Structures are given as structure tokens and as C-alpha cells.
Amino acid sequence: MIRTFAPIALLGLAACTTTSAPTATLDIPEIAPGRIDEAAMRAVVERLASDQFDGRAPGTPGEALTVAYITEQFRAAGLQPGNNGSWTQRVPFVDITGDNFAPLTIAGGSGSPMQFAYGDDWVGTTYREAPRIDLANSELVFVGYGINAPEKGWNDYAGVDMRGKTAVILVNDPDYATEGLDGPFNGRAMTYYGRWTYKFEEAARQGAAAALIIHDTFPAAYSWNVVESSWTGPQVYAQRADHGASQTMMNGWVQLPVAERIARAAGQDLAALRAAAGRQGFRAVPLGLTASTSFTNTVRSFDSQNVIGVLPGREAPEEYVLYTGHWDHLGRCLADASGDDICNGAVDNATGIAALVGLARANAAAGPARRSQVFLAVTGEESGLLGSDYYAANPVFPLAQTAGGLNVDALLPTGRASDVTITGGSKSQLDAFLASALRLEGRTGTAEPTPERGYYYRSDHFSMAKRGVPMLYIDPGENLEVGGTAAGAAAQADYTENRYHQPGDEYAPDWNFAGISQQVQLYYRLGRSLAMSRSWPRWNEGDEFRAVRDASCAAASANAPSC
Structure with a gap:
């Protein structure tokens, strides 16, 4: 079913008027078109997505090739090294590869123990740097959506001691099935509480021994094959000072039919449990069953790299505009029918790195902007936004001096579009800069x-946003000049089902690059307008990230340029 949506470029402007700095007072320079080098961007995608780079997994020879190639491209584009004379920023990682997985055994209740096969029925891993994991007879507790949100008066863990127990968790958040955007968790629009990363983090904070998310394709937004491909094989994490001791023993996923069987064995109905979990005041339900499994781990510590280039500003070099995109992909993954097991990541995200190179070239050709422009190619996005989160926690350029930015992730080669998709809705005064760029481009x-x-919570801009930096994430639209919204929706569905996180995400010489070039032109106008501006965009009143931005601005030195 194809849905239609009202244009929101002007809505973004209206939303900004609720802030202390009305849209009318913002300095939004109009920017002439940039020189977007389509051939150069195509060459970047073709090279990074080649089998030679072996899927660009962090900590592999493919990373070394990738970092060297991006550095070469940034230098050729006219950038300067961005980290105190270096092109890279060290990011400490740990790689944990599980093996010898025992079945997931569910025991108790009136029936015989049930055993579920690794891969087909469940997947799991650990954040602990331990040679072996033994989850033995851990009590299962259904904790609904696994959310503890005091500001919303919502706590799925209220009244239950999770120590030693396994949390069984629904994917997404309680009002995901709502048609509109009204509800305690923004209705149909997912909040961070709906992300799997949050659910595993909260289970660990509650002291759980393990956490199992119930996979359901619609609320998860991807099929089981994506889960299986992403959660099997080597898993890369940011190194923790305690070597992961504060984390659960195991985090994993179970197929929906598996969860339904577990519920029945507990004398429960999963549909009824789901309905109860969506209501305020839900309380966790002990299932009277236990979970057991075991596996071994090979643990390897290594350093990965963010690549950073900068174009220094002309008048305000200590004010920054940030462009982000991740260079990593999955490396080797589940083989397809042909036996190909290289996840090349052509769309995801060789296109994003190509866009950064294209933007760097265009901005260098146009000459210095008022503010400095930072081009950040980050590692570890596929493992949980690790490289961008490390940069945000250890910024080379202070976040309070970063006016804002945009993120580029996965541009489909679908041809030109008359619209763009604004991810996350109206959140900050950057909407006004976007509205201006869209008007100049003749798009909506x-x-x-x-x-x-x-x-909005699934790519690298989020690492900056949650620390207060206004960030935009704009995808190419689906209203294609050839084929309209039907063609755009079909292309997106085909990619999600047949190529996303699979070996089929490969570059082909017949790619239509016109839409990618069109999108990079929009990014150029938008980013350069912010780089030429004297304004400091703010988050909209009531936005979840406004308070942290206000606090960071207040704490910034009075002698330094800041928001």
C-alpha cells in the first residue's frame, strides 16, 4: 500500500517559531549550486564496494584499505588532516566471535523441555570479554517493551528483581501500531526506547542475566534474515573499562513463532501479553520457565579508525559544521544462493562516503566558507554507531562550537526525485535551512x-544529537521523476528485502546516479548555508535533545565561540 504525506518544509519553519530565536531572525544565506562531480562519486562507490575491500569490516585488512583510500580521496578533494595533523582518530574496539552454540533450551511448565536451533530459531551474543558463556536455568520474565521512562511515568520493570533472570522483550515501543504521531511514545514514530540498543542497555541496568527480543517483521522494520546476518559471526563493540562485566551474559533475538510457543508453554497467550504491555501500568509477568544455552568466544582487542578532514573557515574557523557518514559494513556474512558471502555494502554506505567526497570537492572548489567544515567518515556504525559515538564522547572539534550538521547513509540509485524524506520530523531550526535549500532546488x-x-535513532547523526548538536538526516525522496511514488516505494522495498545487509548490496555499472548527485547538491546548499551563517540553530521547544544542548552551551567557555 502506498501512503501519501503532506509536504513539511514549511511545517519545519513554523515549528521553529516556538524557540527563543524565531525563524525570521535566522541568518540563512542562499547558496548557488555547487560543482558536484558525479564521476568521482561513482568511482568511490565502485572501489569501496569491490570484493578487494572484503566488505569493509573494522579490524580487518579491508579496513586498512578503506581508511587509506578515504584519506587519499579527502586529500585529493582539498581537505586538510582533521585531527591535529592526522587524518585519523583511534577508536578502541573489541571483537567477540561466538562459536559452538548449544540450542536454546526452555524448560518448566507442564510439557517437555523445548530446544530451539541457533540461527533458524534464535541468535545471541555477549558483550562480555569472556572465553565462555553458560546461561543455566535462568528464569524467564516477560517485561513488555522493556522500557523504564520516568519522565513518562512508565516502568516495565517495576516490582521485579531481574538479577539472574532473562528478560523477554517486545520490539519497538508501546504505541507503534498507532496510525498517527500522537501517543506516549510519539505514536507510530519510534522513539529511542524502541531501539534494540536501548532494550539491551536497560536490561543490563536492571541486572538481568540475559535479554531476548522477540522479532516481528513489521515493528522491527526488517526480516529475520537481517537479524541472522547481523548477529552471527564476529561482533564488534567499543571497549569497556570493566571488559563488559556490567553487561548481560547474553543478548539475543528469538523468532516470533518461537516466542509464541514459549508463551503457550507458560500458559500464556503472546497476543494478550502484547496487548497488556501496551497499556500504562503494565507489570512484568514471570513465565515460570527457564532458559539455558552456552557458547564459546574468541576475543580480540584492536584499534579501528575514524577518518577526519577539514576545510578551515575564513572568518570563524573555530565554529564548525559537521558532515558524517560511516565507512564500515559487515565484511563476511551469511552466503547467498550463489555462495557469495561478502557483504559489499555498496548502498550501505559506500554511497555515503562518496557523498562526503563529493561535498568536500564542491566546497573546496567554492573556497572557504565562514565556518570550518568537518568531514567525518566513521567506523563501527553497523555495530551500534560506535565510531560516531566515540567521536561525540571525544570530539576533536568541541560540540558546543559545532553549529550543526547532517548525516549521509545509504543513497539508493533510483534516479531523480521531486521530494526528499525528512527523517525524524521537525526537530530543530535546521528545518529552516533545509526549507531554503529545498526551495532553491525546486523540491519538497x-x-x-x-x-x-x-x-533517526539508527545512524551516526544520533550520536551527536543525543549530546545536543542539531543534526539532520535526509533521505532521497520516493516521488521519482520517472515512475512516481510507486516506483520509489518499490525500489525501497526491493532493496530492504533483497539487498540490505546481504551480499546483494553490490555496485553495478548501470546504476542511475542522477538521484544521488541531485541529493548531494541539496546537501551542498544546506551545509554551506549553515557554514556561511552567523546563526546557531536550536532544537525546537520540547524536543528531547534541547535540554542537553542548552546545558552544553551554558557550560562552554565565555572566551570561546559557542552556541
């Missing part, structure tokens, strides 16, 4: 068609 902004997928 539409709301994301699948807000329940929570894309």
Missing part, C-alpha cells in the same frame, strides 16, 4: 513514510 520535503522504524 515529505514526512518519512515509516516513522515506526525509528531511523
Whole structure:
């Protein structure tokens, strides 16, 4: 079913008027078109997505090739090294590869123990740097959506001691099935509480021994094959001072039919449990069953690299505009029918790195902007936004001196579009800069068609946003000049089902690059307008990230330029 959405470019402007600095007072320079080098961007995608780079997994020879190639491209584009004379920023990682997985055994209740096969029925891993994991007879507790949100008066863990127990958790958040955007968790639009990363983090904070998320394709926004491909094989994490001791023993996923069987064995109905979990005041339900499994781990510590280039500003070099995109992909993954097991990541995210190179070239050709422009190619996005989170926690350029930025992730080669998709909706005064760029491009902004997928919390801009930096995440639209919204939706569905996180995400010489170039032109106008501006965009009143931005600005030195 194809849904239609009202343009929101002007809505973004209206929303900004609720802040202390009305839109009318913002300095939004109009920017002439940039020189977007389509051939150069195509060459970047073709090279990074080649089998030679072996899927660009962090900590592999493919990373070394990738970092060297991006550095070469940044230098050729006219950038300067961005980290105190270096092109890279060290990011400490740990790689944990599980093996010898025992079945997931569920025991108790009136029936015989049930055994579920690793891969087909469940997947799991650990954040602990331990040679072996033994989960033995851990009591299962259904904790609904696994959310503890005091500001919303919502606590799925209220009244239950999770120490030694396994949390069984629903994917997404309680009002994901709502048609509109009204509700305690933004209705259909996913919040961070709906992300799997949050659910595992909260289970660990509650002292759980393990956490199992119930996979359901619609609220998860991807099929089981994506889970299986992403959660099997080597898993990369940011190194923790306690070597992961504060984390659960195991985090994993179970197929929906498996969860239904477990519920029946407990004398429960999963549909009824789901309905109860969506209501205020839900309390966790002990299932009277236990979970057991075991596996071994090979643990390896290594350093990965963010690549950073900068174009120094002309008048305000200590004010910054940030462009982000991740260079990593999955490396080797589950083989397809042909036996190909290289996840090349052509769309995800060789296109994003190509866009950074294209933006760097265009901005260098245009000459210095008022503010400095930072081009950040980050590692570890596929493992949980690790490289961008490390940069945000250890910024080379102070976040309070970063006016804002945009993130580029996965540009489909679908041809030119008359619209763009604005992920996350209206959140900050950057909407006004976007509205200006869209007007100059003759395009419109539409709301994301699948807000329940929570894309705003799933890519590298989120690492900056949650620390207060206003960030935009704009996808190419689906209203294609050839084929309209039907063609755009079909292309997106085909990619999600047949290529996303699979070996089929490969570059082909017949790619239509016109839409990618069109999108990079929009990014150029938008980013350069912010780089030429004297304004400091703010988050909209009531936005979840406004308070942290206000606090960071207040704490910034009075002698340094800041928001």
C-alpha cells in the first residue's frame, strides 16, 4: 500500500517559531549550486564496494584499505588532516566471535523441555570479554517493551528483581501500531526506547542475566534474515573499562513463532501479553520457565579508525559544521544462493562516503566558507554507531562550537526525485535551512513514510544529537521523476528485502546516479548555508535533545565561540 504525506518544509519553519530565536531572525544565506562531480562519486562507490575491500569490516585488512583510500580521496578533494595533523582518530574496539552454540533450551511448565536451533530459531551474543558463556536455568520474565521512562511515568520493570533472570522483550515501543504521531511514545514514530540498543542497555541496568527480543517483521522494520546476518559471526563493540562485566551474559533475538510457543508453554497467550504491555501500568509477568544455552568466544582487542578532514573557515574557523557518514559494513556474512558471502555494502554506505567526497570537492572548489567544515567518515556504525559515538564522547572539534550538521547513509540509485524524506520530523531550526535549500532546488520535503522504524535513532547523526548538536538526516525522496511514488516505494522495498545487509548490496555499472548527485547538491546548499551563517540553530521547544544542548552551551567557555 502506498501512503501519501503532506509536504513539511514549511511545517519545519513554523515549528521553529516556538524557540527563543524565531525563524525570521535566522541568518540563512542562499547558496548557488555547487560543482558536484558525479564521476568521482561513482568511482568511490565502485572501489569501496569491490570484493578487494572484503566488505569493509573494522579490524580487518579491508579496513586498512578503506581508511587509506578515504584519506587519499579527502586529500585529493582539498581537505586538510582533521585531527591535529592526522587524518585519523583511534577508536578502541573489541571483537567477540561466538562459536559452538548449544540450542536454546526452555524448560518448566507442564510439557517437555523445548530446544530451539541457533540461527533458524534464535541468535545471541555477549558483550562480555569472556572465553565462555553458560546461561543455566535462568528464569524467564516477560517485561513488555522493556522500557523504564520516568519522565513518562512508565516502568516495565517495576516490582521485579531481574538479577539472574532473562528478560523477554517486545520490539519497538508501546504505541507503534498507532496510525498517527500522537501517543506516549510519539505514536507510530519510534522513539529511542524502541531501539534494540536501548532494550539491551536497560536490561543490563536492571541486572538481568540475559535479554531476548522477540522479532516481528513489521515493528522491527526488517526480516529475520537481517537479524541472522547481523548477529552471527564476529561482533564488534567499543571497549569497556570493566571488559563488559556490567553487561548481560547474553543478548539475543528469538523468532516470533518461537516466542509464541514459549508463551503457550507458560500458559500464556503472546497476543494478550502484547496487548497488556501496551497499556500504562503494565507489570512484568514471570513465565515460570527457564532458559539455558552456552557458547564459546574468541576475543580480540584492536584499534579501528575514524577518518577526519577539514576545510578551515575564513572568518570563524573555530565554529564548525559537521558532515558524517560511516565507512564500515559487515565484511563476511551469511552466503547467498550463489555462495557469495561478502557483504559489499555498496548502498550501505559506500554511497555515503562518496557523498562526503563529493561535498568536500564542491566546497573546496567554492573556497572557504565562514565556518570550518568537518568531514567525518566513521567506523563501527553497523555495530551500534560506535565510531560516531566515540567521536561525540571525544570530539576533536568541541560540540558546543559545532553549529550543526547532517548525516549521509545509504543513497539508493533510483534516479531523480521531486521530494526528499525528512527523517525524524521537525526537530530543530535546521528545518529552516533545509526549507531554503529545498526551495532553491525546486523540491519538497515529505514526512518519512515509516516513522515506526525509528531511523533517526539508527545512524551516526544520533550520536551527536543525543549530546545536543542539531543534526539532520535526509533521505532521497520516493516521488521519482520517472515512475512516481510507486516506483520509489518499490525500489525501497526491493532493496530492504533483497539487498540490505546481504551480499546483494553490490555496485553495478548501470546504476542511475542522477538521484544521488541531485541529493548531494541539496546537501551542498544546506551545509554551506549553515557554514556561511552567523546563526546557531536550536532544537525546537520540547524536543528531547534541547535540554542537553542548552546545558552544553551554558557550560562552554565565555572566551570561546559557542552556541
